[in-house]
Amino acid sequence: MENKPTALSLNKGQSATIDFIESNEFSSRLLSLGIVPGKKCKIVGLAPFGGAKIMALENHLIALRDEELSSVYITLENRSAL
Numbered sequence: 001m002e003n004k005p006t007a008l009s010l011n012k013g014q015s016a017t018i019d020f021i022e023s024n025e026f027s028s029r030l031l032s033l034g035i036v037p038g039k040k041c042k043i044v045g046l047a048p049f050g051g052a053k054i055m056a057l058e059n060h061l062i063a064l065r066d067e068e069l070s071s072v073y074i075t076l077e078n079r080s081a082l
Helices: 027-032
Strands: 015-021 040-046 053-057 060-064 072-076
Touching: 015 027
Parallel strands: none
Antiparallel strands: 015 040, 015 072, 040 053, 053 060
C-alpha cells in the first residue's frame, strides 16, 4: 500500500497502532502472535547485528525480522503510550 507507513519504519521508542496486516506468507504467523489491527505496539529494542527489532505488544515482547515488519501497516502515535 503506497504512502502508508509500516512497522519497519518505526525507530526504537516510537509507538503506533496497527491498521492491518498484508496478506502474504507472514500474515498467519503475525496474527497468531497477536499482531492484529487495533492493537498498540512499540519498538523497544534492536537485536544485535541488525537481525530483528523487538516489538512490545501489550505485555509481550516479540522479535520480528524486517520482512515481517514490512507487512504490518500502522498509524504513528503522537507520543509514547505503551
